[in-house]
Amino acid sequence: MVFWKKLFDKTNGVTTSKQAELEGDMLEVPSARTDKSRIFFSTDRNIDLYELEDLCDAVGWARRPLRKVKKALEHSFLVVSMWEVKGNRRRLIGFARATSDHAFNATIWDVVVNPSFQKKGLGKALMKYTIKKLRSSDISNITLFADPQVVEFYRQLGFMQDPEGIKGMFWYPD
């Protein structure tokens, strides 16, 4: 955490002073390290909402009211962000969050990796980090709702589809 803070203490105009204070649990992804950049995770939920919106735009998600996004982040049990760090600049390149009863169940939502950083194992690293954090809170039932094109991705991470015939069901307003 100290290292992370140091990393951004000398940040330039790219990151705001608010962002420079980003804290939480940090973990570097050694396999994604290059001469020029490194990848870090954080569980600090104090994320710039416009930067998060840019990330979601990049994968074509429908825009959501920032007021509601802010509320959702505040009331998520876990917020995980993934950052590319180049010199003293950093960029939000991935995100996931989970709701939970803090005891038995967690549900993972809004998993996103910037398209320029996909196919590098970073989505897998992001999910493994998220699972690890939930497990460290003694949550044993980790769930999610997977779009068809990512079912295989989650299966490879150990998620089971419809175990014992349990079905994910959705209710939407008329």
Add this chain to the structure above:
Amino acid sequence: MVFWKKLFDKTNGVTTSKQAELEGDMLEVPSARTDKSRIFFSTDRNIDLYELEDLCDAVGWARRPLRKVKKALEHSFLVVSMWEVKGNRRRLIGFARATSDHAFNATIWDVVVNPSFQKKGLGKALMKYTIKKLRSSDISNITLFADPQVVEFYRQLGFMQDPEGIKGMFWYPD
């Protein structure tokens, strides 16, 4: 709410003093009213954990540590209990709770109706009440994981199974 409090102010040994203070949003189910009993809902999360355990025992659920159940209730977004009221006695006959990010998504867990009160439309009433409460908080994406034998029950309530191929997935520890 006043009515509910009055109802239990004179409660006898059947309900504890703690239970007598049960508050929250109350709603009677007129269709379930008989000469001798009435059915009420409450959103008060101050439920006697032993009474809840008895209810879960009645449907054969595995027992869970009360410490964790307490924590889960505290951190659920919504807790709904269903009560049979006979004279000045009351009995917990149904339960449901939901986790949520307070903004977009809610997931309903632990839906249970005492077997003696099943096949009377009370499970349906419990779910409709739960949906109504979530909708009143502007939650638009209501989800759950349904065991095979209750998929049809939830479908009749408007829940869709795997909409657009979205799959419910579970991760359990090894």
